[in-house]
Amino acid sequence: MEEKKIYDTIIIGSGPAGLTAAIYNFRADMKTVVVSGNQPGGQLTITTTVDNYPGFPNGTGGMKLMMDMMNQYKNLGGEIKSGLVKKISDLRSQISESGTNFEVEFEGGEKLLTKAVIVATGASAKWLGIEKEKELIGHGISGCATCDGMFFRDKVVAVVGGGDVAAEDAEFLTKFATKVYMIHRRDSLRAQIPQQKLVLNNPKIEMVWNSEVVGINDGSEAENLENIRIRNNQTGEEKVLEVGGLFVAIGRNPATGFAKELVEMSEDGQILTGRNEEYRTMTSLPGIFAAGDCTKVDYRQAIVAAGDGCRAGLDAEKWIKSQEN
Ligand SMILES: Cc1cc2nc3c(=O)[nH]c(=O)nc-3n(C[C@H](O)[C@H](O)[C@H](O)COP(=O)(O)OP(=O)(O)OC[C@H]3O[C@@H](n4cnc5c(N)ncnc54)[C@H](O)[C@@H]3O)c2cc1C
Numbered sequence: 358m359e360e361k362k363i364y365d366t367i368i369i370g371s372g373p374a375g376l377t378a379a380i381y382n383f384r385a386d387m388k389t390v391v392v393s394g395n396q397p398g399g400q401l402t403i404t405t406t407v408d409n410y411p412g413f414p415n416g417t418g419g420m421k422l423m424m425d426m427m428n429q430y431k432n433l434g435g436e437i438k439s440g441l442v443k444k445i446s447d448l449r450s451q452i453s454e455s456g457t458n459f460e461v462e463f464e465g466g467e468k469l470l471t472k473a474v475i476v477a478t479g480a481s482a483k484w485l486g487i488e489k490e491k492e493l494i495g496h497g498i499s500g501c502a503t504c505d506g507m508f509f510r511d512k513v514v515a516v517v518g519g520g521d522v523a524a525e526d527a528e529f530l531t532k533f534a535t536k537v538y539m540i541h542r543r544d545s546l547r548a549q550i551p552q553q554k555l556v557l558n559n560p561k562i563e564m565v566w567n568s569e570v571v572g573i574n575d576g577s578e579a580e581n582l583e584n585i586r587i588r589n590n591q592t593g594e595e596k597v598l599e600v601g602g603l604f605v606a607i608g609r610n611p612a613t614g615f616a617k618e619l620v621e622m623s624e625d626g627q628i629l630t631g632r633n634e635e636y637r638t639m640t641s642l643p644g645i646f647a648a649g650d651c652t653k654v655d656y657r658q659a660i661v662a663a664g665d666g667c668r669a670g671l672d673a674e675k676w677i678k679s680q681e682n
Contacts, residue, residue, distance in 0.1 A: 364471040372399020374649025374666035375477035381670030398423030477613040497582025501527035512601035523606035524548035627653040638669040
């Protein structure tokens with residue numbers, strides 16, 4: 358009977374975190390596979406220009422950057438598998454002579470065995486879900502002020518949301534924009550008090566309370582954002598704001614549902630790491646590591662995810678060695 362292959366690491370996710378972990382693991386002569394998921398290359402593949410990833414004097418395209426990372430791993434000889442992971446099982450309660458620790462199960466039923474797992478499944482921005490929003494992402498609509506803010510110099514923009522991220526985004530955008538509307542569906546902010554003060558005392562920010570965005574580019578088929586229609590949810594009154602940018606900061610969905618019963622997470626599903634001094638990317642379950650936007654990370658940026666992926670790769674390598682001794 359053919360013996361089943363046992364990987365050193367199965368890396369779930371093919372964004373900057375997963376691919377960086379994979380490059381490090383593969384180059385350390387480990388048996389490694391990346392599972393690419395339903396968005397090969399991750400979130401950056403939906404953005405046009407990336408200007409803040411070091412090494413590109415004239416910026417680069419989001420899709421290009423991620424395909425380059427993927428090809429770097431593939432050109433080394435690395436294995437990528439398509440599909441979605443639905444479950445990880447800890448096999449250590451069963452007697453195992455082979456050193457196998459986990460079984461990773463795919464949608465569709467295929468199962469792979471591994472010594473360690475790196476979860477790098479990222480997160481997706483929550484969007485408003487209204488007409489024309491999807492088509493205009495990258496054409497005036499953004500989910501990341503840090504990434505895209507500087508493209509909105511001398512424009513009027515709007516931020517939707519009332520939490521810390523929305524407040525930080527609004528404040529950050531005043532560096533570039535002539536005016537920032539902050540649209541929030543309640544009559545007070547959820548952001549922490551210092552963040553609230555920065556926003557409420559900034560003369561460039563106009564608060565639009567009790568309001569929701571209900572329309573985009575009313576009466577226009579333009580390829581770029583020109584206006585948004587907002588509705589006051591107390592009075593029902595609607596008005597159109599002429600804006601060149603709309604930043605949606607209403608939260609994120611970490612893609613971690615499949616690991617819920619397995620590792621500790623924050624209330625909103627971000628995987629918790631950082632408790633083990635020796636292996637900073639280890640989760641609450643030894644042998645499972647996590648990196649990038651799927652974790653409780655301060656800064657959701659590609660370079661942070663790549664750095665985190667590097668640490669997870671090195672942590673997993675060191676941990677596997679420690680188990681063998
Ligand atoms: C529109 C937009 C523009 C951005 N612009 C910039 C920018 O200019 N500069 C910058 O630094 N950052 C930017 N960011 C942020 C950046 O994209 C993220 O911080 C970064 O991609 C996070 O990397 P990650 O590897 O953690 O996750 P992701 O890039 O989200 O990758 C997650 C991967 O996991 C896979 N996956 C998910 N679930 C499963 C599963 N169950 N099984 C298998 N695979 C799975 C997905 O298919 C994907 O490949 C932008 C984000 C967005 C949305």
